[in-house]
Amino acid sequence: MKETPAVCCPPARDDVDRRPVEGDEADEELAALAKAIGHPVRVKIVRILLRTNGCICGDLVGELPVAQSTVSQHLKVLKEAGLIRGEVDGPRVCYCIEPRALKRLRVLVGGL
Amino acid sequence: MKETPAVCCPPARDDVDRRPVEGDEADEELAALAKAIGHPVRVKIVRILLRTNGCICGDLVGELPVAQSTVSQHLKVLKEAGLIRGEVDGPRVCYCIEPRALKRLRVLVGGL
DNA sequence: TTCTTTCATCGTATTTCTACGATAGACGCT
DNA sequence: AGCGTCTATCGTAGAAATACGATGAAAGAA
Known part of the structure; x- marks a missing residue:
């Protein structure tokens, strides 16, 4: 019954995001995401x-057709963009979506 | 009264897009867009x-902080992704959004 | 035709991305 | 302690992206 650690992935907060949807900052943000x-x-x-x-x-x-180190790199990119989060769980790391970032995207x- | 040529930019068709929202093809498509x-x-x-x-x-x-050749290159990228369209209008070129591609994006x- | 304007393309340099194998660190287990 | 597993990081190599100035092609104006 312990398929997934379920250590991380907290319940998503659903408060409102008040940041603007356009303007230079939003452009940079959208481009980065x-x-x-x-x-x-x-x-x-x-x-x-x-x-x-x-x-x-x-x-x-x-699940992916690339090497372990490459997956790790892609995870890093996603993490730096704020789209995912990694939580150490013993010897392994548990990744999960950052729902707010996805919603923001x-x-x-x-908004386009 | 002729601010913009308005030569291109046809009225957007609003028929339904039946392509799948997930799967390998959709992944490639989303990644490209x-x-x-x-x-x-x-x-x-x-x-x-x-x-x-x-x-x-x-x-x-x-309007943009980059050189003309650089803008042209960016336009090419957008065009190749199907997001915009360029139509020659005399000596100049009129670009406009491809609404279907934007909707697809x-x-x-x-769908994520 | 010649000149001007508009835009794409070329050539180039720099940076970033992508991928891999190899290595190292952290952790649990024995 | 020693071993195996899991994952990040390093080092490297090749490909792609980004930016610019210079050049060329196309169209209208003189």
């Missing part, structure tokens, strides 16, 4: 993390 | 083209 998901492997990672919302870890490597794209 | 807007200057270009929906031309260069991001 878009760039982060601007790679097929990273799209897949996001999808996997959403699907297994109990957020898996290095099982990602098994949707808002910014929707 | 996201990558295209994954640069601040290109975000600005998209915004300008949306605002002046009568689609302007090289006035873009005046929204759908794909929304």
